[in-house]
Amino acid sequence: MSHFSKTLPLSLLLAVSCLNSCKKEAPPQAPPPAPVTVANPDLREAIVYAEFPATIDADKTIEIRARVRGVMEKQYFSDGQLVKKDEQLFLIEPEPYQQAVDAAEADLSRAKAAQELAQKRYDRLAQALKQNAVSQIETEIAAAELSQAAAGVKQAEAKLENAKLDLSYTKVISPISGRTSRASVSEGNLVGFAEPTLLTTVVDDTRVYVYFEVPERQMIRYFHARSDEDAAKRLKELKIRLKLADGSIYEKTGSIDFVDNQIDPSTRTNKVRAIFPNPKGLLASGLYGLVGVPISPDPDKPKEPKALVVPTESILRDIAGSFVWVVGEGNKVERRGVEPGKILPLDQTEGKKMSVILKGLDASDKVIVAGLQRAREGAVVAPQEAPKPAMEESKEGE
Structure with missing residues (x-):
């Protein structure tokens, strides 16, 4: 015991000890409500897409084949080169076909000479018949010979045209503008003997066809509506989107130009075709896409373009289904079961993931969009309004 305590009276020490032991501890203070960010569901026009696997095919794909027999003498293009319509691609030895043309021209000259001779003979006999200088039978024979000579001229003209046509086939030209594949036959090879030899392929992909298949359940609505001219017109006016295999969206939209007239019984699908412009050559035949x-954002309301949307990250899911946290009366957190629809394309949402809500919310609900980890059923929170997007603020300023 210290000297100071020794000097204090015993009664005073007891009184101090009693005061220390009898002092009541202050009750702990409740933590402040957790801050969360809330926002009302946004009612807006929403364009959502039904996506189908698709393959891309060029508008025109032409196989260039040898139409006459001979030796391949010259190739006039580089493999993969862009060529124009009527541009020469190959030369097949023309000499035999030029000789055939020369021979056909000689035959035609001979036939014309024979016709001229038969014509003169007939004219003389016809004049003599008027004077009864020759018999009727001689005149008829001369007329028949004239007809034969005329037929011989026509036959010779046909052979000449055929020979000229074969000669023209020695110059292999491109029937369309497009890009060539590699040459299938090199110079010096024989072509066209067993069959029309494939020389190369020219593809015109300035526009492309995109083929996809739609399940019959989704086609039934179209079949019910296709008798309506307005519905058919709206189908052709739809702006079709194309997503490529790397996830990028093709810069131009397309339109549906063909719907097959029957369901494929093996796949239970209907083939549909859309056409897309491809002026820059960004698409190629054989590519895969979606x-x-x-x-409509709501399948049950096909004519309603508007829908409620919320940030996709605010939609949670557990064993009971999809739900969001909303702030109700007294700033208490409530669980609200929802039926989410499709996610909107990012070009409609300034790069933020937003999802359509089909059921469970209305535009006045305060949905927790940030601070979700602090939300609990029945917990009191301190809600703060989410900042409006810059685009909406600028519109209000206007």
Whole structure:
């Protein structure tokens, strides 16, 4: 015991000890409500897409084949080169076909001479018949010979045209503008003997066809509506989107130009074709993609373009289904079951993932969009309004 305590009276020490032991501890203070960010569901026009696997095919694909027999003498293009319509691609030895043309021209000259001679003979006999200088039978024979000579001229003219046609085939030209494949036959090879030899392929892909198949359940609605001229017109006016294999969206939209007239019984699908412009050559025949057909955000309301949308990250899911946290009366957190629809394309949402809500919310609900980890059923929170997008603020300023 210290000297100070020794000097204090015993009664005073007891009183101090009693005060220390009898002092009540202050009750702990409740933590402040957790801050969360809330926003109302946005009612907006929403374009969503039904996506289908698709393959791309060039508008025109032409196989260039040898139409006459001979030796390949010259190739006038480089493999993979762009060529124009009527541009020469190959030369097959023309000499035999030029000789055939010369021979056919000689035959035609001979036939014309024979016709001229038969004509003169007939004219003389016809004049003599008027004076009864020759018999009727001689005149008729001369007329028949004249007809034969005329037929011989026509036959010779046909042979000459055929020979000229074969000669023209020695110059292999491109029937369309497009890009060539590699040459299948090199110079010096024989072509066209067993069959019309494939020389190369020219592809015109300034526009492309995109083929995709739609399940019959989704086609039934179209079949029910296709008798309506307005519905058919709206189908052709749809702006079709194309997503490529790397996830990028093709810069131009297309339109549906063909729907097959029957369901494929083996796949239970209907083939549909869309056409896309391809002026820059960004698409090639054989590519894979996903066709996006714009549809109503709510399948049960096909004519309603508007829908409620919320940030996709605010939609949670557990064993009971999809739900969001909303702030109700007294700033208490409530679980709200929802039926989410499709996610909107990023070009409609300033790069933020937004999802359509089909059921479970209305535009006045306050949905927690940030601070979700602090939300619990029945917990009191401190809600803060989410900042409006810059685009909406600028519109309000206007």
